[in-house]
Amino acid sequence: MVKILAINGSHRKGKNTWSLLAAVLEGAKEMGASTELIELVDYNIKPCQGCNCCLKKPQCSITDDDMGFLGKKLLEADGIVFGSPVYFANVSGLMKIFMDRTRWLYLAKNMLSGKVGAAVTNAALRNGGQELAHIILERFITMHGMILASSRDPVGQVYNGGAMGSLFQAMERSGPMQWRRSVEEDEVAIRECHQLGRNVVRLAERVTPFRTS
Numbered sequence: 001m002v003k004i005l006a007i008n009g010s011h012r013k014g015k016n017t018w019s020l021l022a023a024v025l026e027g028a029k030e031m032g033a034s035t036e037l038i039e040l041v042d043y044n045i046k047p048c049q050g051c052n053c054c055l056k057k058p059q060c061s062i063t064d065d066d067m068g069f070l071g072k073k074l075l076e077a078d079g080i081v082f083g084s085p086v087y088f089a090n091v092s093g094l095m096k097i098f099m100d101r102t103r104w105l106y107l108a109k110n111m112l113s114g115k116v117g118a119a120v121t122n123a124a125l126r127n128g129g130q131e132l133a134h135i136i137l138e139r140f141i142t143m144h145g146m147i148l149a150s151s152r153d154p155v156g157q158v159y160n161g162g163a164m165g166s167l168f169q170a171m172e173r174s175g176p177m178q179w180r181r182s183v184e185e186d187e188v189a190i191r192e193c194h195q196l197g198r199n200v201v202r203l204a205e206r207v208t209p210f211r212t213s
């Protein structure tokens with residue numbers, strides 16, 4: 001049975017990014033995987049100090065926070081799904097701090113190499129920067145030597161309309177903003193996340209037996 005871990009980089013627990021990750025894990029469970037969802041906001045994660053200690057040894061100089069525990073979780077998983085809300089067309093600050101702190105897992109020794117990785121992102125607006133944040137997460141995954149799984153469009157939006165620009169411009173054009181109560185009402189995003197979970201497991205089952213570390 002493959003283990004699929006989801007990492008939520010939202011600063012809010014159990015909200016929209018959580019819903020997308022939960023849909024991914026539902027798909028993964030249907031395929032027989034064991035699953036776990038971690039909310040980064042529950043953990044103490046200090047920012048990277050840029051000391052470059054990880055250039056020489058596969059370890060981090062910061063040891064008095066929860067990154068040791070989270071690193072162990074990453075190492076135990078066969079597939080890892082990273083989820084972030086879009087903050088200024090980028091990943092959240094919390095997700096970025098977490099990403100930076102995984103540097104010791106790949107510089108001296110590529111320790112996540114051969115695992116399956118996938119990304120989901122959620123923004124308020126349509127074309128709110130989901131694709132950029134998505135590319136950033138996918139690049140992070142491939143820099144770690146992980147094998148990328150994807151589905152057609154695992155990105156969500158909470159805005160339920162087409163107008164774009166600033167919120168103010170959108171309101172001027174089309175009246176009050178129409179918000180979904182949650183991304184759970186974004187049927188396409190939920191369906192694609194669910195499919196992503198199935199794809200992650202399918203790929204992990206194929207590549208895990210060949211992983212060397």
Ligand SMILES: Cc1cc2nc3c(=O)[nH]c(=O)nc-3n(C[C@H](O)[C@H](O)[C@H](O)COP(=O)(O)O)c2cc1C
Binds near residue numbers: 086088
């Ligand atoms: C600091 C900040 C920056 C944001 N930047 C964007 C953005 O660039 N585009 C967008 O569409 N939504 C943006 N949002 C809205 C969030 O992406 C959106 O509310 C998302 O659903 C939050 O995910 P969560 O529900 O998991 O917390 C921003 C929110 C915050 C707090």
